[in-house]
Amino acid sequence: MHVTVRLFARLRDIAGAGELRREVPGGATVSTVWSSLMAEFPDMSPYEKSISCAVNADYSRFTATVADGDEVAFLPPVSGG
């Protein structure tokens, strides 16, 4: 199955794109998606402890399973205001 990965701020810079389409195995969790992303972009590794995630534009957890067509977003620490 496929998911759309959304990246922001520095993570977007590291990947060189804000949106990626990636194949993931059935039963994959947000954590699975993140791990394969880190393997692809090792510079993202320092964010492991500080990022948040969202599935389909709602805050989620790394243990959540993802479904085909889901939008999985990784959010570096926020700095609005």
Next chain:
Amino acid sequence: MGAGTAITTTPLDADALVRALDATGIGAVATFVGLVRDNNLGRKVLHLEYEAYEPLALRGLELIIAEVSEKWPAVRLAIHHRIGRMEIGEASVAIAAASPHRADAFAAARYAIERIKQIVPIWKHEYFEGGDVWIEGATADPDNVEAREKAMKAACT
């Protein structure tokens, strides 16, 4: 702009927020406007560029309004955040809180800006003399009770 929440690329207008609240007869309105500062951590800032995960950022603003309603049922709140490029002195965020009494209006506005900095997926890219850097603040987690209590403490002391 009649909406209580907005993520927008157009310049902010705090008066429009106050009008949107329709505070006639209510008693007090506190507004907070955050401006682009000309310095940060000893760096001379040239301009900022804000980026948002818009649908989730809007949900975050709605969540803050719901949290405020829970704590201060009589308060009406509006929050607009601008994104895109902003020059020094331009408004990046505007908050208006209307309440029958001033204490709750001030507290609700303060709580809202603290929560924006904690849970709303917006990022500022700082362009300063000699380089540029993404500013990274809080790990966004709306369910983090400690963060919420910290915002409440800032608002109520």
